[in-house]
Amino acid sequence: MQFTYRNPERSTDAGCIVPNAKSIIVVAQAYKGEDCKASQAGVGKVAKYSQQDNYRLVRGKLALVVEVLVANGWNAKIVCDDNALVDREAAYRAGIGWYGKNSMLLIPRRGSWFVIGSVITDAPLVAASQQVKDGCGKCTRCIDACPTGAIIRPGVVDANRCLAWLLQAKGSFPLAYRDALGNRIYGCDECQEVCPPNRAFAMREQRSTSQSEALSNALGDDDQDTITWVDLVEILESSDEELLDRFGRWYIPGRQARYLRRNALVALGNIGDLTSPRLRQAILNEMANNDEMIREHACWAFDKLSRTWDS
Ligand code: B12
Ligand code: SF4
Ligand code: SF4
Structure with missing residues (x-):
């Protein structure tokens, strides 16, 4: 695949983005999304991360961080889902979460419903976080549930079999995976929907309006076009x-x-x-x-x- 593999040296060296880079500030932008009305005929399912423009949201927040750093004389740049950085590894090293067997990063007690964005800066900030330990244990639900068997080993996704990729890939949709697509039209959430930490978090959320939801409402996160x-x-x-x-x-x-x-x-x-x-x-x-x-x-x-x- 291309993406971060197009130029691995660049995607794994923050100094290529900001000369003399000293720190990476990583942000996890939670998203909620809604379950699609699967039973209704003719309805196409949209993955939760793409129901709103969550990358725009996270970039907007990171711009505030850049503003503060630049005002203090530092160089700072935003990277978010643009292949210039392996986002999950930055988040893992920042202590945001652990790598699940579905290759997603998961936050303890919150799960994986979030996107990642970073600010790379030459400001020498103090690292406050410790890396998070594995939280999957013996669970293999994502591997068992993947409609195409794309999770070939714990933590390794064969992207050429992943429905999220096939929906974005050029050319004919491979015959072998057409039935498995179901009613998906953009993205695939199966390996996250079955994930126990995600399910437990959703149950807790149903019971209370969380602090983060109140914060995102205050920041106007819901104030945009939703599909x-x-x-x-x-x-x-x-x-x-x-x-x-x-x-x-x-x-x-x-x-x-x-x-x-x-x-x-x-x-x-x-x-x-x-x-x-x-x-x-x-x-x-x-x-x-x-x-x-x-x-x-x-x-x-x-x-x-x-x-x-x-x-
Ligand atoms: C290419 C890409 C894809 C490809 C390939 C995915 C893949 N697993 O490699 C496709 C199109 C299939 C895809 C799908 C999705 N993606 Co995507 N994708 C990317 C992108 C652009 C690059 C990923 C990359 O560099 N891969 C190459 C490898 C080297 O990096 P890595 O995936 O982080 O892999 C690490 C792990 O595999 C781990 N690892 C290696 N060995 C082992 C072994 C074990 C046991 C374990 C546990 C871990 C582990 O180390 C690797 C290096 O850090 C990133 C954005 C970015 N710039 O980073 C988003 C990103 C990874 N995607 C994201 C999302 C949301 C998705 C989807 C959920 C979207 C959807 N609903 O359809 C699916 C999930 C599919 C899945 N199970 O991974 C988020 C993930 C957020 C999170 N919480 O983890 C990212 C970070 C975008 C963002 N900025 O938020 N994606
Ligand atoms: S996103 Fe869907 S197809 Fe891709 S690994 Fe997860 S469950 Fe499998
Ligand atoms: S479904 Fe289980 S194995 Fe897969 S990421 Fe979630 S906790 Fe880990």
Whole structure:
């Protein structure tokens, strides 16, 4: 894969980002997200981290840290999900959490529902944190639950099998993993949803409005466009411009709306209902699309749904 492997020397050396770097300040931005209405026909599931633009939120907060450092004469730069730094390792060394067997970083008593951002600075700050010990123990629930068997060893994800990657990858969606996609349209949360620390935290949260929620409300975190789930047929009915306008903040290969259509067709093949004239027409339209890749995915979806209809 590319990402941090495109230039490992740079991604593992903070001095490449800020000359003479001395400290990294790491922030975990918690997100909540909502469970999708899975039972409703034609609904596409959106991973919780992407229901809001959480990277924008964390960058906004880190900008305040940079402001203070720069005002005091230090050099400081933000890195967040941009391949310039292996974010989880920075967070692990900062003592934020432990590496779960699903390769996510988990915070004790909170779990893994957070994204990571950092400020790299030449200010020589005192390290306050100790590294967190493993909290997985004998549990293997994420490994057992992964729909594609992508967690090949504890802590090691074969990204080429990971649905989160396949939904973002160019080209045809591999046939071998189409059924496993279910109704997902962006991201995959399965290895986090089954995770006991995440579940325990969610139960505690239900009982009380946490301090962090009160803080994020005060910082205006909820004050932005939210995409909790999508209408899959509507994706097929929308123009490229409308799709990029609505979903443009997601990572879409080459900024080509055809990939949203491709993903929607696989999801519809899994959960659609051909007795709906609207859905049937939308898939038939895509079977006549000029784009060969879209035609193939539409034929796959129609064929799969017809077989379920017949039986
Ligand atoms: C490439 C990438 C992906 C790829 C590959 C994921 C992977 N596991 O490598 C794909 C597209 C599949 C992906 C998916 C997701 N990602 Co992603 N992704 C990245 C990205 C851009 C680079 C990751 C990377 O460098 N990988 C290469 C290896 C070297 O680094 P690493 O993944 O951190 O791996 C460490 C562990 O494997 C550990 N390790 C190694 N050996 C062992 C052995 C054991 C036993 C253990 C326990 C650990 C361990 O050490 C490695 C080095 O520190 C980062 C952002 C960034 N710039 O860091 C986000 C990031 C990792 N992703 C993130 C998220 C939220 C996700 C998803 C949950 C999104 C979703 N819901 O769909 C899924 C989760 C999938 C999963 N189980 O990992 C967050 C993770 C936050 C967290 N709490 O951990 C990050 C940090 C983005 C951010 N800034 O917040 N992602
Ligand atoms: S994100 Fe989904 S496909 Fe990827 S490792 Fe986790 S459960 Fe498996
Ligand atoms: S499901 Fe279990 S093994 Fe996997 S990360 Fe969570 S606690 Fe660790």
